[in-house]
Amino acid sequence: MKKLFTLILFFIGFVTFSQTDDNPILVNPTVEKVSDTEYDLIFNITIAEDWHLYSQYNPEDASLPMTITPAEGESGYTISGKAKESETETEFSEIWGKDEVFFVDEATIVQRITITDTSLTQITLNLDAQVCKEYCLPFDEDFTFSLTGEAVEQTVAEVSDKSKSLSESLKLDLKNTVLLKSSTDKAGDDKDSSLLNIFLLGFVGGLLAFLTPCVFPMVPLTVSFFTKKTEQKGKGLGSALLYGFFIILIYALLSVPFHYLDTLDPEILNNISTNVWLNVFFFAVLIFFAGSFFGFYEITLPSSWSNKADSASSIGGIIGIFFMALTLAIVSFSCTGPILGSLLAGSLTSSGGAMQLTAGMTGFGVALALPFALFAMFPGWLNSLPKSGGWLNTVKVILGFLELAFAFKFLSNADLVGHWDLLKREVFIGIWTLLALLMALYLFGFIGKKYGKISLFRVLLGICSLGLAVYLAPGVMEKPAWSQSKLLSGFAPPQFHSIYQQDNKCPLNLNCFKDFNEGVAYAKSVNKPILLDFTGWACVNCRKMEENIWSQPDVYSVLSNDYVLISLYVDDNERMLPEDEQFDYIKPNGKVKRIRTYGDKWATLQIANFKTASQPFYVSLSPDLEILNTPEQYTDKDTYLKWLKSGLDRYKGN
Structure with missing residues (x-):
């Protein structure tokens, strides 16, 4: 899949910027008066070579279609349908499996x-679109049109000479940048693999939720309802399958609001997931969820919600089936809510953001809906189901221990990003x-x-849990005798x-160096290539790469002897830059971002x-900033070692 990157272009009135790969379209807004109350607002757009809109x-x-809407806070006029377009x-598209419509040139x-x-003299419209070539960039800007023919007053951000200079210093004079473009296809493959993994994790979570006291006893009741409601077996079967589909749909829809965050800024989900106090909040929430699994209290949604949904389910037809599925989601929340909360928190701490959350929620819904569909097809299987009983409560308690374990992961994130040094x-x-x-x-x-009675299966689970404790215990020692707790x-x-x-x-x-300029200066002095490592304190895959891949003797030898390692922590947002190094960064659209922390x-x-x-993100560079090969991300040991050696060979001229 194509990966969306950030482009923020800022044009008001007749402002013009130079066209570059960071700024691939130029927009010139003009106005034509049609009548005393009607105007044509015209976006004249020039598109850079090889790009399409x-x-x-x-x-x-x-790919996202273009939309034109009134800017926030605008009133006093209405938009007359969709805009007219020039030739497309x-x-x-092999990616989407259908015809795409776009502009060229x-x-x-x-x-x-x-x-x-x-009384209106100016109108501001928002143009939200997507422009692509090897990769895609979002375009989301407001344009102001003058209805009187007068020039639109410009708002230009004023920054100091120091900020201008420091903003320019962040734009590296990279050489051989064509290799950056070839990395986008691999990023798409990695994303697809990540989505599959999170789908499977969500599926496992759904299976666990199915085995809880809130869901499991409902299977015979619900399936019997569908198989007995109609005399026609096929119709009852179809209704049960539709019920399962609506369960999947409801859980997938829960992730929709988070996609809005993905369109704002490529850093926003990373900033959310690494925020110290949000991680503390997740820690507290998971502790609270664990308490409900341990039976100290019960978490439920308002009973009025389930009553209204249950009443609506009696309507009949497709709408009634939908409300039956909604009733299940509400009534079972005391068991599914904690699992979904963990899935939400875990998805936001990954680079996939909202798409991973959707994949996980969909997997959860599929696992929860599958039993209903299967038992509707084969009602005889109901007789083989174990009876509800104490084993369901045992499942809940086990989930409570798992919630506690994950809770400390989020407290660890807060500890690392906040540099508290409490949870070593x-x-x-x-x-x-x-x-x-x-x-x-x-x-x-x-x-x-x-x-x-304590069942044999429970004893076997206890042995596995005890084995896990024995495996982990040496990890508290300075030099574990036999376990590195990998x-x-x-x-x-x-x-x-x-x-x-x-x-x-x-x-x-x-x-390693944790400052880019210091690392480059050292690389020049020792005449070695640079391994630029974009990482994060709360980055799970970064730790996996370091502890499972970098620790391999042949990889470690190359890193230690042949490269200058520069590790830049993008979520280091609690450690402030010195006062004289803080500045206002000028974005390509002329807007300003305050640079206060190292992150x-x-x-x-x-x-x-x-x-x-995304992190981890590895770039091999020469000391004069020539890109030596295609950047690498989370991968296996052989691929990573081959990548390190290819960059080294290119640097040495082999």
């Missing part, structure tokens, strides 16, 4: 409006070891309610975030030069 009539489920081109968009407030790696592993031990004691019946790679704090004395604060005690600086440097906001 999508039409209003591009399919909704393909149509081409089949130039476009003229004519939007007619009708004035209802005759060994403390974190110690807590997970204790939780595994407590869960084993519960499963063996030594603590908590037994809910009847099962926690990406979840536990990095190995240098330790209660024991470390040589430095770099991954695996490698020599602000490195995240902006990554987006401005490499057009991506």
